[in-house]
Every structure is written in structure tokens, then in C-alpha cells.
Amino acid sequence: MADTKREIERKYESDESGLPDLTGVAGVAAVIDKGVAQLDATYYDTEDERLAAASITLRRRTGGSDAGWHLKLPVSAGVRDEIRAPLSDTLPDELGGLVRARVRGHALVPLVRLRSDRDVRHLVDADGSLLAEVSVDAVRAERLGTGAAAQWSEIEVELADDGDPAFLDKVEKRLRKAGVRPSGSASKLARALAETAPERKRRAKTKTKAVADPVTAGDHVLAYLRAQRDAIVELDPAVRRDVEDSVHSMRVATRRTRSTFKSYRRVLDRAVTDPIGDELKWLAGELGVDRDREVLNERLGAALAEVPTALVSGPVAERLARWAGDRPGGASGRLIGVLDSDRYLALLKALDAVIAEPPLRKDAADDPGKALPKAVRKDFGKVTALVEEALELTPGDDRDIAIHEARKKTKRTRYAAEAAVPALGRPAKDLVKSMKSLQTLLGEHQDSVMARGTLRELSAVAHAAGESAFTYGLLYGREERRAATVEAELPGFWDGIKDAAEVL
Incomplete structure (x- = not known):
């Protein structure tokens, strides 16, 4: 050992x-x-x-x-x-x-x-x-x-x-x-x-030369992709060793890469990048299996700790622990199996090939001051449409879905702006900051949606076992209030940042 x-x-x-x-x-x-x-x-x-x-x-x-x-x-x-x-x-x-x-x-x-x-x-x-x-x-x-x-x-x-x-x-x-x-x-x-x-x-x-400083729009996109590819490879041993935050960091690198393929499809040929994007989605999903449950367990555990003892009815903590599952030291065998798979190695090889011999399109040769802002503004436009749609909807499932979609597009806009920072400077950096703040706010809402779904499941199981479901209902109500708070803050928050992309 x-x-x-x-x-x-x-x-x-x-x-x-x-x-x-x-x-x-x-x-x-x-x-x-x-x-x-x-x-x-x-x-x-x-x-x-x-x-x-x-x-x-x-x-x-x-x-x-x-x-x-x-x-x-x-x-x-x-x-x-x-x-x-x-x-x-x-x-x-x-x-x-x-x-x-x-x-x-x-x-x-x-x-x-x-x-x-x-x-x-x-x-x-x-x-x-x-x-x-x-x-x-x-x-x-x-x-x-x-x-x-x-x-x-x-x-x-x-x-x-x-x-x-x-x-x-x-x-x-x-x-x-x-x-x-x-x-x-x-x-x-x-x-x-x-x-x-x-x-x-x-x-x-x-005779080996270092990678040249980026000049064209394509250069900047490839530099960002290279950094994400390197991050995935560098994080691989840390994920296997279950180093803190390593799974999350690798997942983010896969998402950044996939988002970049989508945002800059006028720079890189999507006929080549779309299949790789599908594999990146697979890897992100595998990385998220344990991670999402871990995050949700921490949220529900913290919420339960705030409930007065007199209001905790039944073995709520024990049932939550069983739902979360015991994780021994080290990454799960399932996740190590993913990293040991031929499919994963084929994905790494495909990323290497895109960087070594990029499938460049016409916009790749453009001035980055022209091509990069165009892509970022397009992504930001999708965020705008989704946020404004969510604000027009009444609270409920449809609004929850719209907010979740807006969060995903917010991430994509953030990553597109990150790739543009070396070329565009302060305006792109300010947009990254705004999108990160919006992502955090919308993420709190989505976490509440997921927590309520889990509480409904736990409540049903407890009820079937003859246990009281009171505490699950109490926690559910608190999660509803947390989501309502986000929804109340969103209009003013959005007014403060909705013009963030105009300066690009």
C-alpha cells in the first residue's frame, strides 16, 4: 500500500x-x-x-x-x-x-x-x-x-x-x-x-521553441484550450488520490473545454470538436456522480445542524448518511475505472490532436479584438434571453428550469470571456467577474431545487418505514425560502450587470 x-x-x-x-x-x-x-x-x-x-x-x-x-x-x-x-x-x-x-x-x-x-x-x-x-x-x-x-x-x-x-x-x-x-x-x-x-x-x-505568444483569434482560443487540457492531465493523479477539490477542478476543466468548443465554433470546426465535446460531457458526468451527492450532502447536513433538537423527529441524520453513502479514503473504484478506461485515454488523445493540428475556420485568422467579442456577446445574449424569460414566469417548475438554463449559459459566457481576457483585457475581466457572481446566485437557486428533490425522496422513504416526515418538511420549507430569496434578488442583480457585455 x-x-x-x-x-x-x-x-x-x-x-x-x-x-x-x-x-x-x-x-x-x-x-x-x-x-x-x-x-x-x-x-x-x-x-x-x-x-x-x-x-x-x-x-x-x-x-x-x-x-x-x-x-x-x-x-x-x-x-x-x-x-x-x-x-x-x-x-x-x-x-x-x-x-x-x-x-x-x-x-x-x-x-x-x-x-x-x-x-x-x-x-x-x-x-x-x-x-x-x-x-x-x-x-x-x-x-x-x-x-x-x-x-x-x-x-x-x-x-x-x-x-x-x-x-x-x-x-x-x-x-x-x-x-x-x-x-x-x-x-x-x-x-x-x-x-x-x-x-x-x-x-x-x-532547437525546441516555446509556444509563441498568441496573435490571432485562433491563437487565443488554442492557448485557453491548451491550459484546460494540461489541467485535466495534471489533475489526474490528484483525482486518483482523492486530493481535496481535485474532482471539482477536473470537472471544471472539462466544462471549460467543452464550452470553448461551443462558443468559438466559428474559430474551430465543430465537425471535429462536437464529438470531442460529447466525450467531455461524458467525463464531466462521471466526475459529477460522487461530487454532486457530496455537495448536496454537505448542504443538507449543515441545514439539519441548524434545526433545534426538539424539532428533529426520527433518525434523519442516519438516513441522510445512508443516502450519501460511506466513502472510504481514496477515489471510488468506479471513478478510477473511468480514468483507467480506453475511452478516457482516447479523449486525451483527441484533445492533443486538436491542439497540435487545430481544425481552424476562417475566423481563426481574424484580429482577436473582432472575433472574440463577437462570440462572447452572442453567448451573453443567450443569458439575457433566459434570465428575462425566468423573470417573467411565476414561481414553479418552469421558472426553476429557466433559471437553471440561464446558469448553464452564464458559465459558458464566463468561460468564453476567460479565453478572451489576454486579448481584450479589463472589459473581458470585468465580464468574467459579473458572470461569476451571477453563476453563484443562480447556483444557490439550483442547489435549493436539488435539495428539495432529495428531501422529497427521503421523506417518502421515511414515511414508508413508519417514521415521521416532519423534519424533512421543515427543511423543505427552509429550502423554498432560500430559493424565493434568490428569485427576489435576481431582478435588481440583473439590472446591475445586464449591460456588462456592451463594452466588449
Whole structure:
């Protein structure tokens, strides 16, 4: 079974002088010599180094106190999540799943072997508690199958678990004062790959150009789509690990992508994008199965907590818990099955193809100041029609449906405006803000509609079991009032933003 450790560390160049004296670092009471460990690690990647390109490392290491398989996923500069699995001859399935969206159908093969002599020191405070581990690593790298080799020495400073990252600044200040400078490589593997790469690969990397700044309308739309595609792939491991908000974030990225296809159909050929949009709708739906119930359960649970005990009749909390279902740690098996499916990988491949070889239409070559506002205003017009329709309807199912449709079009307008922000600046940014506020208001109404539907179901089940339905009715009435409040606020709110798209 794999476990996860948040790794916060910094790397520095080292020479024959070794580690400077760190006893002067503020807060350090002692520097304890922990001896030298011999580490032997084999790093795995695809032949075209897909993991390395995403700053992901996968290794099998022996020696030291944490022998086993280690997968390191970037979080931010100097911060990585290290997922560890016990030592075995083959890659654990759990770690293989976490990189599946990156490697797709390509085989993971041993690329580099790193052998290190690690001279370890512990920096401890006056109570003997560990502040950081500092090591001087003498590294010998070999690119497997080629015989290419490199060697170097580096200093690594890793913060203790739950330590204050500001402590690393204090250590760095002392190291810099001693003439030590930060490493030019983000990881040992990155340096090994660079220094042992065949000459042809070095030339190819030198010639690789970064994505150019967007110029045309098509450039801006593709830049936005690329960001959403990247978000989906980057969030895949987090969803599998059940990281907080990861499912919601991936779902939003799928919706943004699908909305962009719809909003900018005069930029990208819908004959190509519509089938992909259908698959994105499927993925968003699968991501929402657990998420929607979780959100609704939180809403109803919070509402029940506000009800005085004297007014809670029957096992309402228990029935709500059974309806929500118990979720063990980690993503559901159903959702992992979705991410492991060939259908999901085919969707990722299709997104890659749209970005690599976009099916551009005539408007794609236009000035973004012309084509992008046209698409945004068209979407905003649909929001206007739906909101005004809802305001004319009397409270009831028809109004609920109109408000829900207006909310969906509001999201679409928001995402279209987001894609236009780099080109249009402040006006598009202001529209994004207005649409976000409207989306929140209309979302509160839709949440109330969904909550009332669930309360009706729970009430019927409770009644059939001979239980009192009083509390469900009480909660239902409160949800009705919350929806009525939104409906009362909507006319004035809409008057304040209905001209938001006019400035585009």
C-alpha cells in the first residue's frame, strides 16, 4: 500500500569543500552527524521522457531508510508529493495508474541509474526536534543502454515533516554566505538526463521553441484550450488520490473545454470538436456522480445542524448518511475505472490532436479584438434571453428550469470571456467577474431545487418505514425560502450587470 509524504527541499551546487558549518543558523542547537548511506536508484520513464518533461520522477531505490518505489509529483517550486510503495521487482499498479494519463500506451523503461554516497546531517533545535535534514551527495549517473555517464556533488536540504518553510531561507542565507549557490537543475534526474543525453537529443532540445505568444483569434482560443487540457492531465493523479477539490477542478476543466468548443465554433470546426465535446460531457458526468451527492450532502447536513433538537423527529441524520453513502479514503473504484478506461485515454488523445493540428475556420485568422467579442456577446445574449424569460414566469417548475438554463449559459459566457481576457483585457475581466457572481446566485437557486428533490425522496422513504416526515418538511420549507430569496434578488442583480457585455 502506497503512502504520501510532502517533500519540501532545496538543492545546491557543491565542491570538494563539502558542507559549510551550519551551527550558526538561527534556531539550530546542534548539527548531528548521521553517517553515510549508499543509495542505488533506477529511474523509469518512456523512451521520449514524458515524465521528465512534466517534472515527474519515478524510481526504484535500494539503500537508506526508505528503500522502495518512489513517485514524485510536482506541487510548486521546491515542493513535491512523494508517493512511496514497498520494494518489489515490478512497478506497483497504484503508481502505474498515477502516471497513466502521461505515459498513455507507452512502456515505462529503466532510463537512468543513479548511485549516491549520501553524507547526512540532522539540524535539530534545543529540544532535539528535527528541523531539516542536510546531505552532501556524491552522485554517479549512468544512462542505461548507452554507457554515457556523469558525476557531480550536490547539497540537499529537506525540511522536516510539518516544518516551517521559512527555516529553509535561514539555511540558504548561511549557505550563500559560505559561497554555496543553488543548483541549476531541479532534480538529480533532470541533471543526469541533461548530462548523459546523446548529442542529437541535446541539439533537438536546443532547437525546441516555446509556444509563441498568441496573435490571432485562433491563437487565443488554442492557448485557453491548451491550459484546460494540461489541467485535466495534471489533475489526474490528484483525482486518483482523492486530493481535496481535485474532482471539482477536473470537472471544471472539462466544462471549460467543452464550452470553448461551443462558443468559438466559428474559430474551430465543430465537425471535429462536437464529438470531442460529447466525450467531455461524458467525463464531466462521471466526475459529477460522487461530487454532486457530496455537495448536496454537505448542504443538507449543515441545514439539519441548524434545526433545534426538539424539532428533529426520527433518525434523519442516519438516513441522510445512508443516502450519501460511506466513502472510504481514496477515489471510488468506479471513478478510477473511468480514468483507467480506453475511452478516457482516447479523449486525451483527441484533445492533443486538436491542439497540435487545430481544425481552424476562417475566423481563426481574424484580429482577436473582432472575433472574440463577437462570440462572447452572442453567448451573453443567450443569458439575457433566459434570465428575462425566468423573470417573467411565476414561481414553479418552469421558472426553476429557466433559471437553471440561464446558469448553464452564464458559465459558458464566463468561460468564453476567460479565453478572451489576454486579448481584450479589463472589459473581458470585468465580464468574467459579473458572470461569476451571477453563476453563484443562480447556483444557490439550483442547489435549493436539488435539495428539495432529495428531501422529497427521503421523506417518502421515511414515511414508508413508519417514521415521521416532519423534519424533512421543515427543511423543505427552509429550502423554498432560500430559493424565493434568490428569485427576489435576481431582478435588481440583473439590472446591475445586464449591460456588462456592451463594452466588449
